[in-house]
Amino acid sequence: xxxxxxxxxxxxxxxxxxxxxxxxxxxxxxxxxxxxxxxxxxxxxxxxxxxxxxxxxxxxxxxxxxxxxxxxxxxxxxxxxxxxxxxxxxxxxxxxxxxxxxxxxxxxxxxxx
Amino acid sequence: xxxxxxxxxxxxxxxxxxxxxxxxxxxxxxxxxxxxxxxxxxxxxxxxxxxxxxxxxxxxxxxxxxxxxxxxxxxxxxxxxxxxxxxxxxxxxxxxxxxxxxxxxxxxxxxxxxxx
Numbered sequence: 001x002x003x004x005x006x007x008x009x010x011x012x013x014x015x016x017x018x019x020x021x022x023x024x025x026x027x028x029x030x031x032x033x034x035x036x037x038x039x040x041x042x043x044x045x046x047x048x049x050x051x052x053x054x055x056x057x058x059x060x061x062x063x064x065x066x067x068x069x070x071x072x073x074x075x076x077x078x079x080x081x082x083x084x085x086x087x088x089x090x091x092x093x094x095x096x097x098x099x100x101x102x103x104x105x106x107x108x109x110x111x112x113x
Numbered sequence: 114x115x116x117x118x119x120x121x122x123x124x125x126x127x128x129x130x131x132x133x134x135x136x137x138x139x140x141x142x143x144x145x146x147x148x149x150x151x152x153x154x155x156x157x158x159x160x161x162x163x164x165x166x167x168x169x170x171x172x173x174x175x176x177x178x179x180x181x182x183x184x185x186x187x188x189x190x191x192x193x194x195x196x197x198x199x200x201x202x203x204x205x206x207x208x209x210x211x212x213x214x215x216x217x218x219x220x221x222x223x224x225x226x227x228x229x
Contacts, residue, residue, distance in 0.1 A: 008153065034217065043117075043203050043220030044156070089155065100146065100171065101218065105155035 002027040004104040006090060012110045019080045021107045023073040023090030028102075030092035033066055033073050038087045038106065047088075048075075080111045115139055117221035119204050125227045126194045134189040134224050136204030144207045145187040146171075146218065147179060149200040156203065162187055194228045201225050 005024045013019050023033070032051045036044035050057045050066045050073065057064045063076040077084050087108045091101040120135040136145065143164050148156040148171075158171030162181040176198060178190045187206075191198060202225075205218040 004155070041223070043205070043222055044218075045220070046217035049217065091156075100158050100161055102158075102172075103148075103156040105153055 002102075004028070004090065004092065004102060006088075006104040006107045008105060008107070010108040010110055012112060013080055015081060015111055015113050017080055019077040019084065019109055019111070021075040021088050021109065023075070023104055025071050025092060028071070028092060029068075033064075033090060033092045034101065035062075035064055035073075035075050036089040036091060036103075038089055044089055077109075080109075082111045082113050085109055085111050117204055117206055117219050119202075119221040119224050121224060122222065123225045125229065126191075127229050128195060130194050131190070131192050132194065132226075133191075134202055134204075134226075136187045136189070136206075136221060137185055138187075138204075138206040138219070139185060140206060140208070140219065141184070142206035142208045142219070143184075144209060144216070145181065146205045146207075147177070147187065147189045148203045148205065149173065149198075150203060150223075151200050159189065159202075194226075196228045199226060199228045 003026045034049045035047045038044040048064045050064045061078045065074045087106040089103050089106040091103045117138045146161040147159040150156050157173050159177050160171050160179040162168045165184040168179045180188045201223045203223050204221040207216040207218045
């Protein structure tokens with residue numbers, strides 16, 4: 001069956017360190033993968049998109065990698081800050097042409113000052 | 114520019130009652146979606162629409178109906194609410210600007226629904 005797996009346990013790191021979150025998937029061949037941030041009581045907010053033919057994408061302190069052989073995406077936040085504390089969701093497409101996404105359950109990141 | 118708004122923010126229903134959730138967007142987006150979010154299960158697509166007057170089923174459509182009579186509005190209806198429909202409901206919209214998909218989705222603030 002198709003699965004998207006994100007670490008359900010919270011990731012706790014110290015301010016200034018690099019946070020690395022993992023998104024693994026099985027039985028998908030996505031054309032692209034997206035990362036979203038979700039704060040408590042709010043809707044997700046888009047952060048980054050990476051396509052299957054791209055290995056890495058960067059935006060300010062954020063970096064995403066996409067390994068279609070390992071079926072894995074890594075999401076990095078460098079020089080993390082307490083304001084980065086949130087739940088991070090990965091989402092991918094199913095190549096159905098309908099532009100709908102399938103989301104992972106998210107990983108909660110807690111950055112300690 | 115309000116983005117995506119959802120009404121109401123909270124609602125408590127009794128089993129068997131009906132209600133309609135309203136989603137509105139002011140970004141002239143073609144695509145609109147309804148998701149539900151449950152603990153540990155991520156966002157699951159209920160129904161979606163690729164334009165005014167069109168709707169399609171997502172992953173978990175049973176027990177829900179939708180309508181898109183106007184481009185800016187997407188309604189989600191529960192005809193006979195069940196406790197299993199207790200969830201947080203999110204509406205989202207997107208504009209198909211990227212060839213091959215991958216358009217970012219803009220989400221509303223959510224509606225927290227409890228069915229007793």
